[in-house]
Amino acid sequence: MAWLMPDSETALSRRAMTRVPRWWLLLSCVALVVAGLVAAYWAGSAAAASAGPHYEPPAEIPVSATVQKRAVNQQAILTGRVVAGATSAVRASLPEGTDRLILTSTPKAAGDSVAPGELLAVVSGRPLLMIQASVPLYRDIKPGDAGMDVQALQRALVGLGLAVKISGIFDQPTQSALKTWYGNAGFEAPSPLEPVSAATNGGGKSSKASTVMFSWREFVQVPGDTGRIASMAAVGTLLPEDGVVAHIAIAEDTIVARANLLQAKDFAVGAPATVRAGSTSMDSAVAAVSAFVEGDESKNEVPGVDITLPIPAGAQGLSPEQSVTVTSGSVPPESLAVPLIAIRQENGIAYVQLSAPDGSRRIDVTVTAQADGWAAIDDGGGLAVGDSVLLP
Amino acid sequence: MSAYWYSDRENVLVNSAVAFLVYDCVEHAGFTVAPWGGDGKALQDRRYGQWSATLAAKNGQKPEIRKAPGVMPEQPARPASSLEHQRAETTCTNSVGRAGFPELLEGLAGDLSVQQQITQNAVGLTEQDAEYVAYREAWQKCLAAKGLKLRAGDTWTVESSGSKEDEIRVALLDVECKESSGGARKPYDIFAQYQAAQMKDHQAELNALAEQKSAAVERARQVLRDHGVADARL
Numbered sequence: 001m002a003w004l005m006p007d008s009e010t011a012l013s014r015r016a017m018t019r020v021p022r023w024w025l026l027l028s029c030v031a032l033v034v035a036g037l038v039a040a041y042w043a044g045s046a047a048a049a050s051a052g053p054h055y056e057p058p059a060e061i062p063v064s065a066t067v068q069k070r071a072v073n074q075q076a077i078l079t080g081r082v083v084a085g086a087t088s089a090v091r092a093s094l095p096e097g098t099d100r101l102i103l104t105s106t107p108k109a110a111g112d113s114v115a116p117g118e119l120l121a122v123v124s125g126r127p128l129l130m131i132q133a134s135v136p137l138y139r140d141i142k143p144g145d146a147g148m149d150v151q152a153l154q155r156a157l158v159g160l161g162l163a164v165k166i167s168g169i170f171d172q173p174t175q176s177a178l179k180t181w182y183g184n185a186g187f188e189a190p191s192p193l194e195p196v197s198a199a200t201n202g203g204g205k206s207s208k209a210s211t212v213m214f215s216w217r218e219f220v221q222v223p224g225d226t227g228r229i230a231s232m233a234a235v236g237t238l239l240p241e242d243g244v245v246a247h248i249a250i251a252e253d254t255i256v257a258r259a260n261l262l263q264a265k266d267f268a269v270g271a272p273a274t275v276r277a278g279s280t281s282m283d284s285a286v287a288a289v290s291a292f293v294e295g296d297e298s299k300n301e302v303p304g305v306d307i308t309l310p311i312p313a314g315a316q317g318l319s320p321e322q323s324v325t326v327t328s329g330s331v332p333p334e335s336l337a338v339p340l341i342a343i344r345q346e347n348g349i350a351y352v353q354l355s356a357p358d359g360s361r362r363i364d365v366t367v368t369a370q371a372d373g374w375a376a377i378d379d380g381g382g383l384a385v386g387d388s389v390l391l392p
Numbered sequence: 393m394s395a396y397w398y399s400d401r402e403n404v405l406v407n408s409a410v411a412f413l414v415y416d417c418v419e420h421a422g423f424t425v426a427p428w429g430g431d432g433k434a435l436q437d438r439r440y441g442q443w444s445a446t447l448a449a450k451n452g453q454k455p456e457i458r459k460a461p462g463v464m465p466e467q468p469a470r471p472a473s474s475l476e477h478q479r480a481e482t483t484c485t486n487s488v489g490r491a492g493f494p495e496l497l498e499g500l501a502g503d504l505s506v507q508q509q510i511t512q513n514a515v516g517l518t519e520q521d522a523e524y525v526a527y528r529e530a531w532q533k534c535l536a537a538k539g540l541k542l543r544a545g546d547t548w549t550v551e552s553s554g555s556k557e558d559e560i561r562v563a564l565l566d567v568e569c570k571e572s573s574g575g576a577r578k579p580y581d582i583f584a585q586y587q588a589a590q591m592k593d594h595q596a597e598l599n600a601l602a603e604q605k606s607a608a609v610e611r612a613r614q615v616l617r618d619h620g621v622a623d624a625r626l
Contacts, residue, residue: 260449261560292557295450302450303556347523348578 064355064388070337072369072376076266076328078307080257080275084320087230088250091243092123093217100124101239108229114248115226117160119185121245127187128245131219132156141214142192145170153214157181175212182212190215222248253311253318255284257326260304264289267307272329275309280317283329284309335368335376342389343367343375352377355388363389393587396507396601398496400460402609404432405626406493408463409612412619413491417484423477429464433457439515440579441548445567452559453549453566463616463625491615493608496601506597514586524582527574534569 092101106121114120120128131137135152151168158164162177175189182189189212227248233239255275259267267273271286288308295303309326311318318324342352343365350367353360366378377383398406415425436455442448447456473481495503498511518524535541535550540562543549552562570576591598613626 260446261557262445262449262564294556303560304449348575348581 062355062360063391065339065342065391067383067385067387067389068337069334069385070374071334072337072371072374075371076259076263078257078259078263078267078326080255080307080309080324080326082311082318082320082322082324083254083256085249085251085253087247088222088227089242089244090120090128090220090222090246090248092121092128092220092239092245093243095124095126095217098124098126101243103233103235103237103239103245105235106232106245108232108246110229110232112229113226114222114229116156117181120220121232123239123245127182127185127218128220129181129185129218131221132159132225133221133223135219135221137216137219137221140216141170143170143172143175143211143213150174170214178214179212189213190218220245222250224250226250253320254287255309255311255318255324255326257307257309257324258293258295258302258304259307260302261292263328264305264307266328267305267326273307273309274327274329275312275315275324276327277318277322277324280315282312282315284312284326336379336381336383336385337374337376338383338389339391340370340373340375342391344392352383353390354383355390360390393507393510393591396496396598396605397498398605398609400432400434400458402605402612403434403497404460404462405609405616406612407432408621409615410488410491410493412615414481414484414488417488418477418480421480421484423473423480426470426473427464427467428470429462430466431462432460434460437580438548439583441550441570442563442566443570443576443580445564445571445576448563448567449560452556452563453552454559461625463621493612494604496605496608505601506594507601510587510590510594513590514583517586518579518583521582521586524579527578527582530573531569534572535566538565538569540565 094101102124104122104125107119108114108121114130116130116132118130120130122128132152132155135156136149138149141150141153146169148168150170151166153170154164154166154168154174157174157177158166160181162180164174164177165171167174179189192211192213227250230247230249232246233244239245267286267289269286269289273284273286275282275284286307287310290306290308293304293306295301307326338352343350344352349364351362351364354363363382365381365383367375368378369376383389411428415428418425435457436447438455442453444456450456496505496507498508500508532542540550543551550562550566552559567576570578575581616626617623
């Protein structure tokens with residue numbers, strides 16, 4: 001068996017050489033295939049690169065904003081409502097000889113103004129004349145009567161342009177003036193000699209009676225003497241038991257808004273303000289500021305002061321209880337300003353990055369106000385109008 | 393740091409879960425529990441006094457109260473309960489306790505948790521900080537110039553006459569002085585920086601705490617679901 005071994009090895013190596021007679025050809029083929037794959041990959045990459053857009057990480061493009069001079073307006077905005085002005089009820093008293101209070105006629109309608117001397121209405125056939133509030137209406141005044149009330153009546157008649165001497169006595173000239181007043185309104189003045197009733201209406205004729213009396217029931221008053229009719233009973237209707245014929249608005253509707261003590265600084269008396277209701281906007285000015293009012297948290301009312309503004313003349317579409325916004329109209333002075341996002345912070349210090357040809361540098365700033373995306377900055381910080389500041 | 397305390401909402405969830413468990417116990421003792429519910433409340437952070445002019449104008453020196461929506465609707469005042477019922481409630485409150493829910497609330501007395509330690513350390517470090525000290529001096533000088541002084545024993549509350557109007561006026565001047573001394577939030581920012589530095593040193597413990605908190609909140613949600621609280625309220 002010893003001789004078999006060399007023979008066997010020789011035979012094996014010979015067999016191997018026989019299967020691959022030129023073994024280096026195999027290596028060459030493998031090298032060719034690999035080279036082909038690499039070439040194909042390179043060619044594909046090059047073709048793709050030339051065919052489509054070339055993507056590279058985007059370079060950082062600095063974005064900057066220009067320093068401007070502008071008013072950074074930090075306006076206070078309040079929520080308010082329209083508050084109906086005070087009204088005064090005008091009541092008629094039952095004339096003698098009548099059973100019910102019926103509004104017979106009236107020359108007035110809602111919205112009309114009223115003033116002393118005017119006829120307000122006719123109730124159960126007798127007039128209701130407007131008289132100054134200074135006349136105390138507590139008794140009928142008959143010829144010869146004297147007193148402070150007569151004196152006040154005489155002053156009222158003078159105020160209506162009637163010639164009367166202030167004597168304090170219900171004398172003939174006073175009675176004549178009263179007759180004239182009644183006559184101008186289309187009625188006869190009542191006479192102390194005959195009962196006053198609808199039958200004594202003269203329809204413009206002067207009283208035939210030589211003497212007249214002042215019947216307090218035929219006069220009505222409103223505080224402040226003038227006003228505007230807020231509501232009036234319909235002609236022909238039976239008046240309620242309390243005899244209310246009309247409600248006279250003696251104060252105009254106003255706008256009231258609550259400002260906290262911080263906001264109140266922008267709403268001093270006389271300060272301009274803008275009132276907005278829906279798409280309507282109107283200019284007004286603060287008319288009054290109340291004393292401090294404690295808020296009511298349950299009603300979402302903040303503590304502060306109530307700001308009152310008149311409704312501008314000619315304003316349309318505002319009715320009592322309507323919600324409005326009130327914006328302070330004070331315009332702050334112009335100062336240097338940059339967009340708010342340009343303001344950076346480090347250790348509580350505000351600064352901006354000033355863009356310069358040779359790079360950027362930090363400028364510390366003091367922000368004095370901010371509103372609507374802008375920050376007002378102190379002028380002494382090394383920035384000037386037109387400078388560019390980088391945005392983060 | 394707030395991530396490691398319960399948020400307002402989470403606190404409501406956990407407290408409501410505990411309440412349900414206490415009332416389960418009361419009912420088990422044979423009593424009927426009257427309907428309960430309502431929103432939770434949380435107070436504005438005032439460690440360094442008032443910092444908002446807007447809130448000062450509204451509340452003066454008092455903290456703003458935030459509302460956290462409750463899991464059960466608001467109920468009218470609960471009727472008076474019998475003595476036995478009250479005893480049962482006390483017993484159940486004691487036996488249920490926190491029902492295993494950790495109390496992760498800032499400022500709890502006797503709390504020795506890591507987050508409490510971090511906060512206390514940050515408070516101490518802030519008080520020694522040169523910037524803080526300078527800020528406080530400038531603020532006090534400004535207050536004195538306006539004729540104001542600090543309330544005795546309270547280092548950040550300014551004395552007022554007691555009327556609501558004066559309290560608001562003083563609070564607004566207080567914030568004004570803080571703004572002119574470097575910003576009303578400055579001490580809070582300094583504190584936050586120290587707190588952040590401390591947190592880095594205890595991050596592993598804090599991570600475990602965050603997991604503990606998440607688990608507690610999730611468990612609370614499950615307790616609430618089991619008691620019929622709708623998912624929309626969770």
